[in-house]
Amino acid sequence: MAAHVVQNLPRAATARINTEKISRMNELAPVVEMTGIAIGFPGVKALDDVSFRLFPGEVHALMGENGAGKSTLIKALTGVYTIDSGRITVLGQQKNFSTPAESQAAGVSTVYQEVNLCPNLTVEENVLLGREPRRRGSIDWRSVRTRTREVLAQLHLEHVDPGSLLSEHSIAVQQLIAIARSVEVNAKVLVLDEPTSSLDADEVNQLFRVIRDLRDRGVAILFVSHFLEQVYELSDRMTVLRNGKLVGEYMTRELSRMNLISKMIGKDLEVLEELDQASARSQARLAAGAQPFMQAEGLGRKGSVSGVNLSIYPGEVVGLAGLLGAGRTETARLLFGADKSDEGSIKVKGQPLKLRSPRTAIDHGIGFCSEDRKEEGLIGDLTVRDNLVLAMQATKGWARRIPRRVQDELVAEFIETLDIRPANPDALIRNLSGGNQQKVLLARWMVTSPDLLILDEPTRGIDIGAKTQIQKLVNRLASEGMSILFISSELEEVLRLSDRIAIIKDRAMVAEISNDDVSVEDVLTVIAGGAQ
């Protein structure tokens, strides 16, 4: 429809795209138009009849929970995946991309979350790789240098030496260099997949300045981010996906945050409210005189953390709060025996215990879900069922095989209670989204039914829907009598879930507070060094 309109516009109008206001965008032809896109993987329908359009000179945010199909849609546009059905047009021409090279040739450039450049090559090579200016068959290194300097200058990166190795630069600068590479090709479409996830506030600002520059020059920018604030700061328009289906396309300023979230998770926000009430769990179940499951006294390790005094009672959620790098993970590792303590002592169920290795901890009913999902031992090439059965079998010993019927029941139960999506026990783990992988990981530990489960950043990098589900699960496990040590950089989350909060600061435990009417400010005051 928009295509008809543009023909009626004078030629100059299309040229003046840069200065056009967003409100006029509907009158222009979209650079990218994707209609009825469907992509399936074995056991997973990743995209189902999704349509999407992108206009020149706009920042368009693609929103959705993990597993909603954002990455898949991007990969269809960038030629990494081939579409099963549907139509992609770029600049009015129908395209059928089967390799990234084809997509790039059509003017679509992508900067992925993990910087996809070569760390062993120099900055200038990375910017121009595959497109080096040549003279008589030989790469003209002098032109390479000049061209790189020009492009870097456009992005305010004059301080970057084109001859330095890429690996010498921070992730933020590497990401900007990846953008420089797309600028160099004169891309019409720039796809940014979670570009800010590993950047700090200053770096994000620098990146945004560059993105706005490019937008004003008429580049169409597709932006994916988990940070709602950033999406609202930067984007003009958004498309929301849920479960591989299109929910709708909205102008950012017309869609409130609350409405966006409910469109993303597909249910009303009352669910979120429920959780807050759950945290008002009665402390009564901590009967007076009860024996703590685990008791740490003056636990510490040279160069790691010190002075950890912590008692965790059955059925209690203890939150561990502190700044990034304050020593939260280190504390968790001491309690799990992953690092050996050199001072203090640990008692489990009143008995002194020397934690020599994680094995000892597991034997005494302690589980540890580390913050690094990929390294944690989920096996990507196995199915959800296989991953869960591995854990079950490990607790039973190899000799006693678990009958298939029991396996099926257990797996089905976990998929249902944890709402693992897709609800298919035979889906491969690597085809699941981050949030759903996290759920399978939790399920693996739940199978072994530990007395104490240490969760290190279980909700990091996953979307709101999965986050609430994991929070609910933590609540439920605690009410069933499991002790939980909950670590998160999101203070609100810690406050919402915990019965008590231990505060770590500068690699020492500085305070323990009971969570009755404690506010974020209270905890921040302690961390900032004020009165307790």
Place this chain on the structure above:
Amino acid sequence: MSPLSTVAPPTIKKPSAVRTRMRSGARYAPTLATLVLFILMFIVGAGMYPSFLSGQVLLNLFIDNTFLIVLAVGMTFVILTGGIDLSVGAVVALSMMVTATMLQNGWNPGIVILAVLVIGGGLGLLMGLIIQYFDIQPFIVTLAGMFLARGLCYVISLESIPVTDPFFTGMAQARIPLSEELFISPGVLIALVVVGVAFFVLHHTRFGRTVYAIGGNEHSAMLMGLAVKSTKVLVYSVSGLCSAIAGILFSFYSLSGYSLAAQGMELDAIAAVVIGGTLLTGGVGYVLGSVVGVLVLGIVQTFIAYDGTLSSWWTKIVIGGLLLVFILLQRLFTRRTN
């Protein structure tokens, strides 16, 4: 975003130009270390045996190792992409057998050389295609290639076949004088041309830069729209072609074809490449480094020959030790830069 993660953001690091240049120099460190080692060994040799200083000892290192230099060049391409080629020794032997048999049957030396180059390059191309399109580890595919080539040698003949062709005997005996006392063989010139071409290809063509990019991060190279598939296939073809050239040079040197020749030479080539500073994981290394690697292997042999009392097996032991030291150095080096 939580308020916690926004507290005290670290600033973007802007390394000074001087530091950047110094650290960029670290790329050359393993290769330079090999060069220094070679020079030290030469100085020690000169102290022990005055004849080392004549210069001809140095040139003999080239004359005696022309085929290994060419093999190491091909291997450098493969290892730079993160692959390996175990077939090269067997392809050298096959090339020698084909050469000797065809010459014996009265073929023109020009046609013989062309045929050998086609066979070597073709075998490499075939292995590259299998590695790329069936997604099989290079180790297994080139191991199969090794057995195939070696087996074909036995099919041709179990006996050693002498080469009597005038062009080949001429090349074997020809000496190109550099001064009154110093000379090199035509083989050395050919090897140096191969090195020069390889250097140009690796550093001044898109194909060469793609080789490095694949070794750095194959997935990224693919996403950057580089010709990853064809480059990976071609790299094995280059290695096969180099093996064929090495086979011809070895024929110049030994004037025979024997099915048991060049056994384990693929391992010598890999050792030379690694000692020359190329990372086995790919992406870092220089073809000139591999040449120095071959010279280091050569000088170890020269030492043992000069000593006269040591069994030649000591060569292997010293090379094994050197290889270990260099792998450890590389590990330390990569750890420091990461």
